Amino acid sequence: MADNKDMVKDLYLTMRRIREFETNAMNLFAEGKIPGFVHLYLGEEAVASGVCSNLREDDYITSTHRGHGHIIAKGGDLKFMMAELFGKATGYCKGKGGSMHIADGTRGIIGANGIVGAGQSISTGVGLQILLHKTDQVCVCFFGDGSTNQATFHESLNLAAVWNLPIVFVCENNGYGISNPQSRHQKIKDVADRAVAYGIPGVVCDGNDVFAVRETSAEAIKRAREGKGPTLVECKTYRQRGHFEGDPAIYKPKEEQEAWLKKDPLDKMSKWMTDEGGFSAAEVKAIDDQVKAEVAEAVKFAEDSPYPTPESGVEDVYSDIVEEVRDR
């Protein structure tokens, strides 16, 4: 399971960071401090944490509307993220993108995206770039179960297979596309079965077990790095909240929700750490406290930051045309 204590610590740290960030985002949204749509990753922390623990800083990821977890796991800066959620000038996107559009070119984060399925096809281009530059980087493409019925899932996996691109397609099967349970949006149980259609490997793992995710994706990432082409990895997990904040999620059966809460990835991990992993309760708490402080600092940074100036609204549309877009 765990290679060593440092690695376990890192995994837990990432998961806890996501949990803490999301819990704060949830509350700040409720307080009206974060505007727009917010899609939380609570309950799915093990997926991003496990997968990205195998990545190098120069590897790439593409993400979705539910992207905070991926970005944190790939090393995104909490301050710039939180500021972006607030719509502040200091945010990753200078306040222009918000929760659904955070990107960090310097860390290989090729963006969260508000269009379901967009990341899949963008990842093929990242893969092509790696292929042509003959590096041993990889691109991990995260997406949800619902998105696997979208056009781009199909076109992109096929293209990646035919061109043998260094991509790992990670499906976070959290059971729902908004209100639509998997059983009503596709007739198959395992999304991984769709790999057959592209002649690539498809594997399933427990998405609430960070070690399982880490191991399963490690192999797929290795394949990609070695030039053996793409893999479809399915992580079974659960969205503990509504689709977006504000959705009471009455379509989720109570028993289902309760059963999954019992399998909470953070609880599982912290229990394992103290029961089997050789961590003391104090060691775990120290991580929790560190993370609390980090996120509190991020929130303060966001709150203290200025809003973008009106002038900035016409910047970044083009590399070279600015004033002309102001005309309305």
Add this chain to the structure above:
Amino acid sequence: MADNKDMVKDLYLTMRRIREFETNAMNLFAEGKIPGFVHLYLGEEAVASGVCSNLREDDYITSTHRGHGHIIAKGGDLKFMMAELFGKATGYCKGKGGSMHIADGTRGIIGANGIVGAGQSISTGVGLQILLHKTDQVCVCFFGDGSTNQATFHESLNLAAVWNLPIVFVCENNGYGISNPQSRHQKIKDVADRAVAYGIPGVVCDGNDVFAVRETSAEAIKRAREGKGPTLVECKTYRQRGHFEGDPAIYKPKEEQEAWLKKDPLDKMSKWMTDEGGFSAAEVKAIDDQVKAEVAEAVKFAEDSPYPTPESGVEDVYSDIVEEVRDR
């Protein structure tokens, strides 16, 4: 194999009709009498003929850019078809659509279509209509191997599966999407394998053997008629000509072309008829002659027909707005 002689005769008649129609279209295009793009079905006649022999007049089909064969097999009128290819007022589309857009609402022909993959999603709506009207009709959706990499293939088969629609998806795998051989546009050998992704049956048959096509599709059509949902049927065949007339198809290996010409579905069938089917050469020739006359009549009809009037160019855009669209 053959249930009875009439059935065999009908199958052969349809195949011959397609062959004759296409050969004439080929020559007329070369003579400059047919304008635009023409995609011929030569070599693939057994597919449409075999499949449609199982259909009732009130069943539906959707078709592709390579649609003449489907339309003839579903009972389309050769005269109106040929006139449409010429762009005449008496054509199926009054000259507005041409080769790629022939439709006949009265025979369940919901149109050839110039967009690769369009028919797939349109068929889901036809299926839904049948489902809601609770009839036992079916819809057959024809498409090529290349189109199975297009967005709509994926979305439509998934939707049809989830809604249990009475559709038979018939993939005419003729080995190419324009110049791109199947081996370079997807990593799988059998398109039928993609059925796994949707939890529906997928079957393969020899698309140059009209009996095999008839039998394989009969079962799929029966399933659909009985409310058991969609099937993906793959017919392996070969496009004997270039992608469109004018394409010299130098990308096709010579040996491949020759090997397939030896498996010509018409040759195979007429040989079987005289060798094993109890037909005399004269009986076969009588059919050939009948068809020759029919197609000659269609060509004459097309040639003698008038072109559309300028006024007709603004009709049929809307059901109720005519003059206003004339403004330019």
Add this chain to the structure above:
Amino acid sequence: MKKMMTYSEGIREGMSAAMRKDPDVVLFGEDVGMFGGCFGVSAGMFDEFGPERVRDTPISESAIIGCAVGAASTGLRPIAEIMMMDFLTVAMDQMCNNAAKLRFMTGGALHFPMVIRTAGGAGVNAAAQHSQSLEAWVTHVPGLKMVFPSNAQDAYGLMLSAVADDNPVVYEEHKAMLAMESEVDLDEGPIPLGVGKVVRPGSDVTIVAVGNMVHQALAAAETLEKDGIDCEIIDPRTLYPFDFDMVANSIDKTHKAIVVSEEVKRGGYMGEISAQISENLFDSLDAPVVRIGALNTPVPFSPALEPIYLPNAEDIVKAVRSQG
């Protein structure tokens, strides 16, 4: 019988009335069923009409519109929902190459009575992929009609006509107006497509405004009234066919025109209307037509930027004053 109703309820009442009348009318889209639609517009319809006629789809926009095309061509009158107007992009082919063109291309052999509902517009900090106004794309396509109600009564009446129409009709709903209440008389019935409405009669300047901008125009007119400028506001309600006669009659009286929409200004449909006015009413105009739209940028997320991106009453006031 008049009662207060939200815009959202107006849309729902229109759909429900159409579905009660004709069993061939069906509604499908992402989460339109038990969930009642992403914005709650179809809430309760699943219960009334059942799972056969109110259907959730997978996230497959091309299939949704393609399905509507196939269904319409063979006897249903589908209402297909594309959750956000921004997602028309993933269904443009089915909408523009098939729904719009197939009647013509088949010489009238097939026809397509179908409605595509979609939520457009900004103002809720939903950023650039969930806030667009794409009227220009739709109205540019021969074969499509398009409506865009600005209040609950119009939402109701235009829905009835859209469903009854034998052509594909794109029905835009502005997400920032959904909760807006106004008085509705359900007995008034269908509002014919292509007939605009003088929302405020006036004599000094003609303001053509669509969707949410109708309300900005009304606010501007109040301000301008204090200056003694009397604005006539026209809400075309249907974008195509467009009631140009109503606009021309108004300009014959006012000799000045302002056109306002929430679209990105460059290439917006209001540019088409401005061009038509300038080209056809050249001698009648005392001042250049002024067009007001959004900035030529993607829709920004930040609460500090989105209001600057959007056109508003103040812009209209300024424009009217600039015409002297």
Add this chain to the structure above:
Amino acid sequence: MKKMMTYSEGIREGMSAAMRKDPDVVLFGEDVGMFGGCFGVSAGMFDEFGPERVRDTPISESAIIGCAVGAASTGLRPIAEIMMMDFLTVAMDQMCNNAAKLRFMTGGALHFPMVIRTAGGAGVNAAAQHSQSLEAWVTHVPGLKMVFPSNAQDAYGLMLSAVADDNPVVYEEHKAMLAMESEVDLDEGPIPLGVGKVVRPGSDVTIVAVGNMVHQALAAAETLEKDGIDCEIIDPRTLYPFDFDMVANSIDKTHKAIVVSEEVKRGGYMGEISAQISENLFDSLDAPVVRIGALNTPVPFSPALEPIYLPNAEDIVKAVRSQG
């Protein structure tokens, strides 16, 4: 060194020169490889640049443009081909929601130097799904640039600039012009985006024409010359950014304007240009701007109908005469 070259060769030379200069420039699309492209535009490039840099794709337009977006954001400068402009419909999302907007949405964190080549236009009896001119859709999208050459020299020079540009550029090729020959000097190099060209100087009326319509305008000017009417013809070459100054300077002299494109007239980009002229040069105009486009119908197949659908020199002659 001057030589005769087809429009098609001009495009190819532009791509090839760009690929020779920068190894990060790659070309991909359906059948662009050994087949040389559906219209032969990239013939020979597979042989010169090899299978790594000239790549055939499956029939997957969303993936093609999405792939270009991902590649551009991480260091390549892709040229992605969408075989026919009509098929932009199946890739609109990647083009408009991603390529165009992501620079802005990410606050400049990512950028997208990429070219989308696509064959537009009618005139070859290819019917309504293979003949459209969709300039209006593209130019309406903030973040996209668009070029549309009318001859081989411009095809070459605009390609060089499009590939060198750090923003997504849509490059339209008119299929009926591919075989048209004209003189080219390859030493002339890039033509800056946003700079139009006076194709024919004149003093009586300004004709703004794009793509294939430039040639119709030239023909019309010859006819009109016999009447003593001296036309100035402007080919903007880049549709966005648009060289409005060149147009304005011309109209200051002629006081009359005609705008011509092959688009369906309703909602065409030439409506935007007409609106800009009328709004900004109100006092300078002696007659209403006349816009000429195609009929507001899908493109008909029949050889008897397609020429009537299309705008032509005669329409331009009539329009000029109508302005008196």
